[in-house]
Amino acid sequence: xxxxxxxxxxxxxxxxxxxPGARPxxxxxxxxxxxxxxxxxxxxxxxxxxxxxxxxxNREDGLLRIGAGVTYTRAIxxxxxxxxxxxxxxxxxxxxxxxxxxxxxGNLGSASPAGDALPPLYASHAVIEVASTRxxxxxxxxxxxxxxxxxxxxxxxxxxxFIMPEAEGPQQYAKIGTRNAMVIAVCxxxxxxxxxxxxxxxxIGSAGPTPIQPRDAENFIEDVIEEHDLWESRAEIPASALxxxxxxxSEAAMPIDDVxxxxxxxxxxxxxxxxxxxxxxxxxxxxxxx
Amino acid sequence: xxxxxxxxxxxxxxxxxxxxxxxYVLRERLxxxxxxxxxxxxxxxxxxxxxxxxxxxxxxxxxxxxEGSEVVTVEGLSEGERLHPVQEAFLEAGAVQCGxxxxxxxxxxxxxxxxxxxxxxxEVREALAGNLCRCTGYEKILTAVQMAAETTP
Numbered sequence: 001x002x003x004x005x006x007x008x009x010x011x012x013x014x015x016x017x018x019x020p021g022a023r024p025x026x027x028x029x030x031x032x033x034x035x036x037x038x039x040x041x042x043x044x045x046x047x048x049x050x051x052x053x054x055x056x057x058n059r060e061d062g063l064l065r066i067g068a069g070v071t072y073t074r075a076i077x078x079x080x081x082x083x084x085x086x087x088x089x090x091x092x093x094x095x096x097x098x099x100x101x102x103x104x105x106g107n108l109g110s111a112s113p114a115g116d117a118l119p120p121l122y123a124s125h126a127v128i129e130v131a132s133t134r135x136x137x138x139x140x141x142x143x144x145x146x147x148x149x150x151x152x153x154x155x156x157x158x159x160x161x162f163i164m165p166e167a168e169g170p171q172q173y174a175k176i177g178t179r180n181a182m183v184i185a186v187c188x189x190x191x192x193x194x195x196x197x198x199x200x201x202x203x204i205g206s207a208g209p210t211p212i213q214p215r216d217a218e219n220f221i222e223d224v225i226e227e228h229d230l231w232e233s234r235a236e237i238p239a240s241a242l243x244x245x246x247x248x249x250s251e252a253a254m255p256i257d258d259v260x261x262x263x264x265x266x267x268x269x270x271x272x273x274x275x276x277x278x279x280x281x282x283x284x285x286x287x288x289x290x
Numbered sequence: 291x292x293x294x295x296x297x298x299x300x301x302x303x304x305x306x307x308x309x310x311x312x313x314y315v316l317r318e319r320l321x322x323x324x325x326x327x328x329x330x331x332x333x334x335x336x337x338x339x340x341x342x343x344x345x346x347x348x349x350x351x352x353x354x355x356x357e358g359s360e361v362v363t364v365e366g367l368s369e370g371e372r373l374h375p376v377q378e379a380f381l382e383a384g385a386v387q388c389g390x391x392x393x394x395x396x397x398x399x400x401x402x403x404x405x406x407x408x409x410x411x412x413e414v415r416e417a418l419a420g421n422l423c424r425c426t427g428y429e430k431i432l433t434a435v436q437m438a439a440e441t442t443p
Binding site for chain 1: 291307308309311330331332333335338344345346347349350351352354355357398401416417419420421
C-alpha cells in the first residue's frame with residue numbers, strides 16, 4: 001500500500017488524478033475500520049488532513065461554504081449558531097473521539113443513508129462542490145448521493161466543500177438508536193423552517209437507500225401554513241395537520257429490515273420523528289418553549 | 291516507510307508499514323502498552339490518546355497521518371512515579387476492575403477536565419460515552435471523575 005500526503009489542494013487533485021483508485025482518508029472513522037479488519041486494502045491512500053483548503057469555512061455570496069474536512073466537533077463549536085440543525089445532528093455522532101476526527105465530507109464520501117450530517121444538508125438544500133484536475137462542479141446533495149454508499153464522485157474527483165444557507169429559522173434533528181451515544185441511526189429526521197422563502201425542508205435518514213426528502217409532506221405542510229397565514233400569525237399548526245405531516249413522511253420512507261431495526265418499526269418511527277421535529281421547530285418559530 | 295513523531299514529549303522515529311494504525315505503532319513499534327487494543331473500530335475507546343492536543347482513538351489514525359505530530363498517551367500523564375490526580379482518583383474510588391478500559395478512560399477524563407473543570411454528571415457521561423468498561427464498573431468511574439474534578443488544580 002502506498003501512502004500519499006499532499007500539502008495543498010492542487011497536490012491532492014494531482015495525486016488523485018495519478019491514482020484514480022486511491023482511497024481518500026481524513027478522520028479514518030470509516031477507512032481505518034476497513035483497513036484494520038482487512039476488508040478493503042486500497043493500493044493507495046491519500047491523506048487529506050494536511051490540505052488546509054478543506055479545513056476552512058467561510059461566507060461566499062451570502063451562503064456558507066464549508067470545507068469537507070470540517071469535523072463534527074467543529075460543526076458544533078464553530079457553526080452551532082449558523083447551522084443549528086447540522087450541529088444537533090453532529091452531537092449525535094459517535095463519541096467525542098469520533099467527533100474530533102470524523103468529517104462531514106466523510107459522511108458525503110461514504111454516502112451511507114444513515115449518515116447523521118446528511119438530513120440537515122438535504123433540509124437546507126446544500127450543494128456539494130467536487131473537483132478534479134479537469135475542473136470543478138457543484139451538485140445538489142440529493143443528486144450527489146444516488147444509492148446506499150454510492151455517490152456520483154468520479155474516480156479522479158475529491159469533495160472539496162458543501163455550500164448551504166445560514167439558518168433563517170428554527171431547525172431540528174432527531175434520531176432513534178439503542179442508546180444516546182455511539183449508535184448508527186435506526187432512523188432519523190432533519191427539519192428546517194425557511195420563513196423567508198416560506199418553505200419547510202425535511203429529510204428522512206436511515207430509512208431508505210439514500211436520505212429521502214418527503215416532498216408530499218413538505219408541500220402539504222407548506223400549504224397548510226400558507227392557507228392559515230401561519231408564518232405571520234405564528235399561531236399553532238392544527239394537530240390534524242401535524243399528524244398528516246407525520247403520515248406523509250412515513251409513507252415517503254423506503255425502509256428495510258436489518259440488524260438495527262425492522263422496516264415496520266422504522267416506517268412508524270419516521271412518522272413520529274417528523275411530527276415531533278415539526279412541533280419543536282414550530283414552537284420555536286412561535287417563541288414558545290418546548 | 292519512516293515515521294517521525296513526538297510521543298510524551300520525546301522525539302521518536304520508527305519504521306512502519308503503510309497500512310498500520312497509530313495504535314499499532316505505539317504498542318508494537320514503540321513499546322507503549324498503556325493504550326489498549328480491543329475493538330479496532332473506534333467503538334470502545336480503550337486506545338484513546340491525544341493527537342496534537344485532541345482526544346482520538348489511536349486505532350482510527352493511520353500511522354502516516356501522525357507524521358510530525360505530538361502524541362500523548364496514558365504513560366505521558368504521570369510525572370515519573372507521581373500519578374496524575376485523575377489516576378489517583380481512579381485508584382482512590384476503586385474505579386478499576388480488570389483495568390483494561392482504565393487507560394482510555396483516564397485519558398478521556400483528563401481531556402474532559404482540561405476543558406471543563408467542574409463537569410455535571412451528565413457532562414461526564416457525555417464525555418465518556420465513547421469508552422466502554424467490560425466489567426460495567428461505571429458508577430465508580432463516575433465517582434472517580436468527580437473526585438478528580440475536586441482535586442485537579
